[in-house]
Amino acid sequence: MVLAYYSSAAVRSVIEGVRVNAGTQHTIGREGRRLRVASTEREGYRPIGRAERSEQCDTGVRLQAGTATVEVAALAPDLFRVGLFLNGRPLDYTSEAIAKMEWELTQVQSSSANGELSLCTGAARVRISLDPLRIRFEDASGRVFAEDDPERGMGFFARPKVGGREEALGPAVRLYKRHPAGERYFGCGERTGGLEKTASHQIFWNIDPPGGHNPGHNNLYTSIPFIVAMQDGKAWGLFLANTYHVEFDLAHEDVDCSWFGAAGGDLIYYVFCGPSIRSVLDRYTELTGRTPMAPLWALGYHQSRYSYMDADELRSVAHEFRRRRIPCDVLYLDIHYMDGYRVFTWDRERFPDPPQLIAELQEQGFHVVTIIDPGVKVDDRYQVYLEGREQDFFCKTADGGEYHNVVWPGLCAFPDFTSSATRAWWGSRHQAPLDDGVAGIWCDMNEPSLFVPFHSTMPDDVVHLGDGDPKLHAQIHNLYGSLMARATREALQALCPDRRPFVISRSGFAGLQRHALLWTGDNNSWWEHLWMSVPQLQNLGLSGLAWVGADIGGFFGDTNPELLTRWMELGVFQPFCRNHSALDTRRQEPWAFGEPYESIMKKMMQLRQRLIPYLYTVFEECHRTGAPILRPLFFENPDDETTYAVEDEFLLGSALLIAPITRHGDEYRHVYVPEGTWFHLWSGKQIEGPSHILAEAPLGEPPIYVRANTPIPLWPEMSHVGERPADPLTLLIFPAAGQGELTLYEDAGDGYDYQQGFYSRRRITCETSVDQIIVRLDERKGSFVPERKEVHLEIREVPAPPESVHVNGQQIVPEYDDGRRTLIVRLPEVGAGTGVNVRAGIS
Numbered sequence: 001m002v003l004a005y006y007s008s009a010a011v012r013s014v015i016e017g018v019r020v021n022a023g024t025q026h027t028i029g030r031e032g033r034r035l036r037v038a039s040t041e042r043e044g045y046r047p048i049g050r051a052e053r054s055e056q057c058d059t060g061v062r063l064q065a066g067t068a069t070v071e072v073a074a075l076a077p078d079l080f081r082v083g084l085f086l087n088g089r090p091l092d093y094t095s096e097a098i099a100k101m102e103w104e105l106t107q108v109q110s111s112s113a114n115g116e117l118s119l120c121t122g123a124a125r126v127r128i129s130l131d132p133l134r135i136r137f138e139d140a141s142g143r144v145f146a147e148d149d150p151e152r153g154m155g156f157f158a159r160p161k162v163g164g165r166e167e168a169l170g171p172a173v174r175l176y177k178r179h180p181a182g183e184r185y186f187g188c189g190e191r192t193g194g195l196e197k198t199a200s201h202q203i204f205w206n207i208d209p210p211g212g213h214n215p216g217h218n219n220l221y222t223s224i225p226f227i228v229a230m231q232d233g234k235a236w237g238l239f240l241a242n243t244y245h246v247e248f249d250l251a252h253e254d255v256d257c258s259w260f261g262a263a264g265g266d267l268i269y270y271v272f273c274g275p276s277i278r279s280v281l282d283r284y285t286e287l288t289g290r291t292p293m294a295p296l297w298a299l300g301y302h303q304s305r306y307s308y309m310d311a312d313e314l315r316s317v318a319h320e321f322r323r324r325r326i327p328c329d330v331l332y333l334d335i336h337y338m339d340g341y342r343v344f345t346w347d348r349e350r351f352p353d354p355p356q357l358i359a360e361l362q363e364q365g366f367h368v369v370t371i372i373d374p375g376v377k378v379d380d381r382y383q384v385y386l387e388g389r390e391q392d393f394f395c396k397t398a399d400g401g402e403y404h405n406v407v408w409p410g411l412c413a414f415p416d417f418t419s420s421a422t423r424a425w426w427g428s429r430h431q432a433p434l435d436d437g438v439a440g441i442w443c444d445m446n447e448p449s450l451f452v453p454f455h456s457t458m459p460d461d462v463v464h465l466g467d468g469d470p471k472l473h474a475q476i477h478n479l480y481g482s483l484m485a486r487a488t489r490e491a492l493q494a495l496c497p498d499r500r501p502f503v504i505s506r507s508g509f510a511g512l513q514r515h516a517l518l519w520t521g522d523n524n525s526w527w528e529h530l531w532m533s534v535p536q537l538q539n540l541g542l543s544g545l546a547w548v549g550a551d552i553g554g555f556f557g558d559t560n561p562e563l564l565t566r567w568m569e570l571g572v573f574q575p576f577c578r579n580h581s582a583l584d585t586r587r588q589e590p591w592a593f594g595e596p597y598e599s600i601m602k603k604m605m606q607l608r609q610r611l612i613p614y615l616y617t618v619f620e621e622c623h624r625t626g627a628p629i630l631r632p633l634f635f636e637n638p639d640d641e642t643t644y645a646v647e648d649e650f651l652l653g654s655a656l657l658i659a660p661i662t663r664h665g666d667e668y669r670h671v672y673v674p675e676g677t678w679f680h681l682w683s684g685k686q687i688e689g690p691s692h693i694l695a696e697a698p699l700g701e702p703p704i705y706v707r708a709n710t711p712i713p714l715w716p717e718m719s720h721v722g723e724r725p726a727d728p729l730t731l732l733i734f735p736a737a738g739q740g741e742l743t744l745y746e747d748a749g750d751g752y753d754y755q756q757g758f759y760s761r762r763r764i765t766c767e768t769s770v771d772q773i774i775v776r777l778d779e780r781k782g783s784f785v786p787e788r789k790e791v792h793l794e795i796r797e798v799p800a801p802p803e804s805v806h807v808n809g810q811q812i813v814p815e816y817d818d819g820r821r822t823l824i825v826r827l828p829e830v831g832a833g834t835g836v837n838v839r840a841g842i843s
């Protein structure tokens with residue numbers, strides 16, 4: 001009887017309470033679940049009242065209001081944490097979402113006057129009025145934000161008593177904040193619909209939505225209860241650290257108010273004071289963790305299909321890529337590689353010799369990634385199941401049995417990833433695929449997604465024994481995906497300590513970025529889903545998940561040549577670039593529709609390949625600062641509020657502006673070009689922003705713009721089959737009056753030596769005036785020396801041959817291409833500690 005494991009009577013009563021209340025129904029799709037948050041005061045909302053007592057604590061203050069304890073602390077000059085703990089619950093801030101628990105003590109000045117306490121860090125201030133207890137924030141400029149609604153503030157919903165006991169999970173908790181006119185919300189992780197989330201209601205509860213999700217669907221596979229608010233160029237952010245069913249109402253029910261609520265647990269929220277959007281993301285990813293450096297190979301193009309059915313099919317796909325000289329770095333094996341979908345096995349008829357097959361593909365420059373689902377087939381002759389059962393690693397029903405449901409293999413048990421022993425066991429199971437040569441793991445169906453009823457997830461009363469701290473599924477549901485990804489990443493790290501793990505996940509919670517990249521699940525081969533991916537990926541980037549991508553070409557349904565080609569034109573700029581499609585759909589490898597589509601896709605994929613040094617530089621910026629890789633225009637132009645509504649364009653890093661075509665038949669589109677000088681990549685036409693333009697965009701020439709004077713590092717075009725030549729490195733520059741710069745980041749592309757200084761960071765600037773272009777390559781920082789002989793400057797749109805070109809003061813013979821109006825300067829790669837100065841006299 002599993003209850004014997006429960007450590008305390010309190011936990012037993014929790015289980016009992018849920019059983020009495022909830023029975024054992026299943027949680028079905030979307031918002032259809034039992035522990036719903038009541039929506040108005042009429043349903044029993046009780047705001048926190050007067051703070052009767054207050055005392056100083058570390059960097060903040062602890063207040064008592066009735067049976068509630070409220071703690072407000074400054075963790076950093078621009079980061080505050082607020083916790084509401086009801087009925088004497090312990091003040092516990094540990095959360096799977098949080099990467100950084102210990103903060104250096106922030107200097108806080110506290111004061112009190114007129115019934116108000118104030119904590120000031122210098123950069124920001126929190127003001128706490130005591131009767132009733134209400135909280136608001138201010139930055140150094142006096143801007144007030146995240147201000148509690150005066151009447152409702154924080155509070156809870158009184159629940160009906162059940163058999164004399166408070167309902168199992170404690171009351172639902174909620175926080176009401178004022179919504180000043182003009183404040184606009186973004187973020188919220190993985191969403192349908194457009195970029196801006198003002199006036200919307202957002203649900204955070206991971207599900208595997210039925211095919212064809214659209215703006216009528218709310219929650220999807222991953223939950224990140226985090227918003228970024230923008231107004232007048234200034235930003236602030238709020239993260240609700242609660243893994244229960246969470247809802248945000250963003251000035252939707254009430255235009256003057258937003259609320260942030262959870263179906264149970266403590267109300268713990270973090271406020272990021274900005275005022276820049278960059279600093280909000282920087283702190284948010286310091287708190288929840290940053291994206292680890294990717295292995296360089298993973299930035300290439302990935303090809304997948306549900307499924308490449310056997311070894312010969314996989315070989316032939318690989319062969320086609322190489323024969324057609326189309327770049328591809330990674331191939332995927334979906335569920336058919338397994339023996340009856342039993343995880344950690346191979347179907348030996350379809351794949352008789354996996355190590356041999358993978359070695360062959362490695363020879364050709366491919367990495368192979370295999371899918372792993374959490375469901376373990378209930379089968380007495382299957383070692384993985386037997387081990388899990390014997391060691392009690394699976395989730396339990398409320399009365400102590402193993403919880404079973406149906407997924408691909410039939411009846412399955414599900415690892416309890418809240419237990420560290422289970423994670424370690426699951427992790428150790430990855431030894432076999434790694435020994436076979438598998439390069440990365442794809443965690444799927446980890447909401448978890450269940451088939452009975454179809455597209456459901458676990459009932460709230462499933463029990464996770466954890467590490468001696470049992471939890472109901474309702475309490476940790478949104479974490480299941482992240483915990484599976486964590487087990488996987490930790491295993492790959494431990495088993496191959498010299499390699500950077502490659503883990504992809506469909507589901508997760510805030511902080512997932514520490515463990516895995518995310519793809520946006522099962523989209524459809526629809527123009528609408530091509531469009532939707534643009535704001536979706538931007539909001540993910542604004543929510544700390546920067547390494548993201550949607551399935552290129554669309555997963556469900558038949559794609560068509562124009563759609564696939566247009567999707568590729570966008571997809572090659574996704575941080576994660578993978579083409580994937582479902583069983584029984586039309587093939588969508590890049591050659592599937594012949595010419596001219598194949599050549600266009602190949603051109604775009606070659607561009608992706610060439611851009612890898614740029615992508616890697618932007619990736620490293622994200623790893624270091626939390627800045628999204630694929631970012632909305634307002635990330636770089638927060639003072640221009642026109643950009644807040646630009647949802648169908650994005651920036652890749654800060655130097656490339658992409659405005660994909662997302663509708664059938666369109667050959668022109670409106671593009672908003674933000675401030676600065678930009679050049680159209682294909683024609684070299686110069687555009688001054690801010691401006692609205694009509695861009696001509698025939699198939700094969702999607703609107704792409706390069707920021708003037710910003711060097712874009714490029715690899716050469718792939719010249720050999722399966723090779724990624726890196727010499728020479730080209731610095732593509734479109735000069736225009738003014739200056740720009742990029743700090744090129746390079747390292748070994750795998751492993752961790754970069755953490756010991758084995759990297760190269762070099763600032764490259766370009767300054768253009770009426771009569772000269774000066775490009776400077778600063779001294780290199782770090783001890784990594786790239787293995788190449790040459791760096792080429794490719795300076796475009798130089799109207800006439802330069803009068804002279806000097807390299808470090810020495811005149812050289814200019815190399816000028818009239819037709820392309822391009823000046824090439826070939827420089828030897830120089831060692832660390834040496835700078836290069838190139839001056840081209842132009843008139």
Ligand code: GLC
Nearest residue numbers: 306334335371444506521522
């Ligand atoms: C899920 C995944 C999809 C995968 C399929 C079969 O639907 O989202 O990518 O191909 O399962 O494993």
